[in-house]
Amino acid sequence: MTGTIVFDPLLPWVAIGALAALAILGIVLALWRGLAGWALRALAGLVLVAALAQPAYQEEDRAALTDIVLLVVDKSASQTLAERAGVTDEAAETLEARLAARPNTEFRRIEVGDGEGDAGTLLMTALTEAMAEEPRGRIAGILLLSDGRLHDLERAPDLPAPMHLLLTGQEDDWDRRLIVKNAPAFAILGEPVTLTLRVEDDGAAPGDTTTPLDISVDGAEPQRFTLPIGEDLDLPITLPHGGLNVIEFTVPEAEGELTDRNNTALVQINGVRDRLRVLLVSGEPHAGGRTWRNLLKSDSSVDLVHFTILRPPEKQDGVPVTELSLIAFPTRELFLDKIDDFDLIIFDRYKRRGILPAIYLDNVRNYVEQGGAVLIAAGPDYASADSIFRSPLGEVLPAAPTARVVDEGFRPAITDLGERHPVTSGLAGEDSWGRWLRQIEVAPGEDTEVVMSGIDDRPLLVLDRKGEGRVALLASDQAWLWSRGYEGGGPQLDLLRRLAHWLMKEPELEEETLMAEPTGQTMRIIRRTLAEEVGTVTVTRPDGTTEEITLDEVSPGRFEALYRGPEIGLYRLAEGEEEAVVGLGPAAPREFEETIASGDALEPVIDTMRGGVLRLASGVPSLRDVGEGRPAAGRGWIGLTPREAYETRDVRQLPVLPAWLVLLLASGLTVGAWLREGRR
Template structure:
């Protein structure tokens, strides 16, 4: 039973205060004038105000509540090295036994695993503590024990944020003076243009053991290059060139040679990842004459944000001479010399759309185009009736690179383009919507194709009677494509339901410009948290096993399973984090497993410093339990329950605060100044005051 006196006034508090002021002023006035009965007036006014304030005796029936101690177990990656898992389990068990011996105390264990995403793993103990205490009233919390190495990444910026009236103690699983080395990244590129070189800055950082050597050996591995060995000084900033050789993710791995006495080698390797970005692809589109499909090519290429298009249409060929003065023509002269001699190599693709030899381009310029292809350029011929005529591009120096010879026959009858057997494997035409889902493609008809013979390269689509419709070929270092119909615009206009014209035309263009995703012979590797997915694309009927090289040097052969025409795949377990290299013949690909430069493994030496503000604010202490001479549990501090103390720890003891919390189960109120007794007392004082002043 708990007793206390409270007031339950009959009038608002402001009214009572005003009345008290009036009584005080009246009494002061009497005292100044030296009138009789001033003291009795004061006493009568006080008793009247007391009656209006209505004092009551409050009696509470209380049920005591048990204190709660929370134990947070750090299970992050830095707690899995140097014997810390066994040490943590021993501390947890001994701590549980000692806390159970304290009367009126409940124990709650909270496990805190790795936090953050795959790219940035962190130790987030306070997030776990907040979740674990979601249903714990703050007035019952006696204290918090954190079993950790001290490397915590979510410590509140303001220590007052965790001042919940109970101490926080750190049970450190390491020992003072631990020695370790790791690589710190100062700057690293996030992206770069293909073909460019940027710079990354790193530093070898050493903690503890000043008597260790001040030099270190680094091994640098880049894609497509052999390892490079560097001898550097500890604490010295190293500048490394980061080369972008292809589009997409580009990796550079740096490994630090281990030294004796190092706490762990798990953080001796870093991987820098950046995206290789291509500059806008430059395309030159030359239309021989206006026709219905010309705008289809133009609109498609202009809608591609990665393409810079230069388009010319031959509206006034040389034979069209009518005597009109040049200064009265609105047409500009075709800049043949500038485009086909001076700046030819600046283009990634040249498209001849229904172009025929009419004297606009001298043969020497077309010879330049042939050389341009063999040295790595790309040409696409979108053929119409012009290609079958005596003025065909085949009758120029381009014949050395054109993969098919026209017969001179133009086939004009309705047909639906089909994807060939080889086209079902090739990434340019594979998976086209509505291709060969039924007896015939689910798209509209075309009505004209150009007959050719002796087709070289790959025939990916066919026309009537199986004649070649789309031919792609490699010529020297470059590539050539032929689209043997000028009716693709029918799909763009939606004729008979249309067709995937945008997909097919865009894929052709990008294959010619050597986009990696459209290579018919390719190897791709994607990484999960502890796995690799290997995908191999090939035009062959079968492929051999691929070789997987792990970061620790282990090599293994993996057989892929065919999942589709021209595609094979396998999922491989990858337990060791780091950079994996996969090879298949001349093809190679890399992927990184695990967190890239996990913050969790950057600092692994045990430390009190991250938690110091919280420990100091709450009165808790840090206890080093990582000595190798005796079991960790033997060094556990004595635990005491304290009621009132600012400092909650000593050299060999840790305190818990006895919160003395309770729950009220019943309340009884008894008036102290009410009823006849209060009335008689007040009337007696008024009568005495009247009598005294009346004399």
Template sequence: MSWSIEFLPFVPWPVLWIVAGIGVALLALLFWRARRGAVLRLLAFAMLMLALANPHLKQEDREPLNDIVTVVIDDSQSQTIAGRTKRTEEVRKGLEERLKTVPDLDVRFVRSTSTVADSDRDGTMLFSDLGQALADVPPDRLAGVIMITDGEVHDVPGSASALGFDAPVHALLTGKEGEFDRRLEVTAAPRFGIVGSNQSIEVKVTETKPGETDIATLTITHQGQASKTKTVRVGETVEIPVEIDHAGPNIVEIETDTAPGELTTINNRALLTVEGVRENLRVLLVSGEPMAGERTWRNMLKSDAAVDLVHFTILRPPEKQDGTPINQLSLIAFPTRELFQEKLDQFDLIIFDRYQRRGVLPLLYLENVARYVERGGAVLVSSGDDYASALSLYRTPLGQILPAVPSGRVIEKPFKPALTVLGGKHPVTSELPGARGGANGDEPTWGRWFRVVDVSPQDGEVLMKGADDKPLLVIGERGKGRVALLLSDHAWLWARGYDGGGPYSDLLRRLAHWLMKEPELEEETLKATSKGQTLIIERRSIEDEVEPVTVTTPSGEEETVTLDKGERGIWRKTMTVDEQGVYRVSSGELASIVTVGKANTRELAAVTATDGPLGPILEETGGGAFWLGREAGEASDLPRLAMIRSGHVMHGGDWLGLHKRDAYHVKGVRLFPLFTGFLALALLLGLLAATWFREGH
């Protein structure tokens, strides 16, 4: 229960103050002239003002309210290193036990994580989470805020006025003073690079304080290549050349050696992806005997803006003698030596369309083509009955790289091209529209062909089959290059729409891109993507089983994941992750990286414990920082708690203070008038009469 005086004026306060001002001025004039009765006039005026102010005696029935202290627990990624997770939990338990012993005190715990759910959130956001937790807490009940953190906080307000409350903020630091750490910083990295070119990545090794040596060793690993080492000076920016040797993601891993006494090695490594982009693809198309479908390949390749096509058609073989003058046979001479000896390696793909040995290309040039494939080139042979003849390309040096041996027989009967079981899983053919499960024996919806060459596969993979289940499309790898063999010259029927047509453009384009090693058509791939806190792993394979996938988190922890089998050679796995940064997934020789949230997160940029960022706000609110980073964060290491009603400095060497707010809730109010009724009227009239009497004598 509480008693107090409260005024309930009969007129508004501004009017009351105006009347008071006028009265005071008149009374001052009376006293200055020494008029009789001035004192009585003063008392009468005071009684009048008191009557207008209407004072009451107020009785309140109060219910005391507990003070509130908020404990913010830093669960960010930097708190997972150097035993801080265990130390934080021990400090939390010890602090909770001590706070329970303080009477009339409510404790609220707030956990703050460096979550990836919000793409705009980067780093440790303790004050953002604190503001949300205090949304329903009256400022006059908040006794203080205690933060259990390593001190690396990225949303510290500029001043205490931005907090929205007047209470001390204390920090219990889970690290040790003077911690040492080395980290690798990527200062510049390209996102794209032309295949065959060299790109430069700029990196720098930094340390939180000078170590015993200023030399560090970098290990550079380019996916699929042997590792290289480079010695650098700490603090000096160096360039790392990276060769873009294939289209698609080129994964580069750079790691610095561990320094003695280093806090952690999780920030000693950087994973980067440089997307390899081809310049315009150069394709050499050599057409042999003219036929109805000769322009099918040309039209398909010319329609692709990313292809530079060189096309030669041999209309008249050397053995043909019809008396036509030489100057009328061709506008230009066939530059065989220039194309097949001097500039052969400049082409990304060579296509022989119904070509057979007719003496135009010497065998030496075809041998050059075979070596071109072994060194990484690509050859596609689109054949008809020419492949079964005695003049077949298989009977040349090119035969050593071709994936099928002709029997000399040509099957001429209607059939619908169909996928083999392998073709139903291979990326070249599995996505062809109209296959309708052809790998399972169902008849495709596309049109018929009428000719296929009988062959026996030779170290190759059969993706499509024709009449009598004979191989129709055979592919293979030779050395560093690739070769494909299409054993029918009737693809043009699909292009003309015969019998409903078919996906000729899709088939020929996908086949050409596979030969040129476009990454989306590789049969063995591993890809990872992210969406919010979800990591999606996709593995493509033509095998019946695949190896488990190893997922490496930004903090260096590894987890083995078994993928779920899907359709058409696809295995997938979806998993929820907590950390923010670059994840690496690997399976055998395959690897991929994906960024979840921020790629260069501030969480792992600086991991040494510090009181620097929090220092100004602690000092302004009267709070203090306490280092608890011993080998075990025992409760005995915690500072004592003290409840203080006033004071700016709310901490000492071994204690921290909380405001004693004495907040309450009013349950009931009673008012008793103090200057109303006949007594007040009589007193006022008596003073006025006395004033009149005094001035009359």
């Protein structure tokens, strides 16, 4: 129960002040004139001014409220190093017991784990959210049990009471970490990409100057190098293949270092081709030849060399050669010296006319067997006696001509195998495709893949592998009708793009492949196959344990499953003869970028309320009461500021000057002043 005098003025304080000034002026005038009742007049004026202020005695029934102490416990990944987790739990239990024993005190325990994704330790975010749920006037202190490594310092709140950091870790801790400073998401095949590596020793390091470095690509046997410590090293790397390349850098764990979790860095780079170099060989001018040329030239990533036979030897029109030829076409350079520079060679309605010697075509055959790609767009020339099939190149072509040309309209169709093949699966709108008007009858060879058919289910698009390379045969020269929109057209651009990428062995278009698309710590496992079913995928985690994952068929020939990895690192996938590797998580987890316990980052925030930073290695500090603004930490102790907060349950007011008393006093004093002055 407490009491105090309060005022509830009838007039604004300015008006009351003016009236008081007027009364004082009258008293001064009375003194100047020597009136004997001036004192009684002054008392009467004081009573009236006080009455206008309406003083009252207020009595409150108060209930004391407890002080609140926020105990923030860091449970992030860096707190699992060494003995930090055990030390933190023991200190938290000790502090909880001491806070529970303090009179008029209660505590709130807030545990902070790792942030979503790779956000790190969000101590200040958790503290801000906890303070928003408590009255600031009751918070007597904030205790942080952490290694001091946080990643949201900019969200530090305005503190209402002292904050103390009880630091885990030892003063002699040291750690070695590997840093990849620049890791591009894409790199051009055949061109080196430079990665900058750095190894740093933090804390009480032993003073080594070099360390071994192991580099492994796609989980292969690592190669070992020597890396200087504390210096940037520019490492040029040429990607071995297109698609996702997983590069793992590892520094062996040194004796006595805090952890090896930051000794490994995963870099995932997609290998892409700089430009697609295409050689288009047209046997004769026709509408389809212009379409092929326009289609390839429309893609800025394609470098096209177009070789067209405009004047075959049998054409004798009497025009002098000197008036037809500007320069000789470099056939020898293209087909002998520079043939390996091309990613794809297309023969469009080409037949033997003696212009390209057999040795040139034999060189193209060798080009295929050594890993090159050839596409044949066949017209009536393919069924003739001068067919390119009857040249040295015929040894690698996937289908032989029967010499029959069928001239009638038909709508191309995708075969059952084509529904599962990556070149043709999912091509939209098959029922609305326009017709083609001619097809060359061919007989596919053994082990070839017929993915499209035409008239009476005759093979239309045939694929095959020869040696290290690949070949494709389109048994019609009418594909250009799609690009012209004939009867609605069709997906010629998509078909050609997929066909070219399959011929060039892009991993995404392999018939039999196992791959994974990582997103954070989740990956989408994809198994593409021509078979009707697939087995389970064996996932080998970074710690060596395995798990079997069942895939679901999402489209013909494509099986998928989502898998969330329990930890960051390199995962190996296997299903049958197919294998893949993928890295989950960031190249360098944020929680392990800096692992040495330190209060340097939090000191500016702690100093605002004169808190302290103490190591738990020296024991759990005692708790003391300190006044607001006083030093709140010392050797072996930390301070809490009692807030003396209360809750008002009832309020009663008693007027100091009731109206009747004001009237009595004012009138009495006024009459007394008049009588005294009249008597004199």
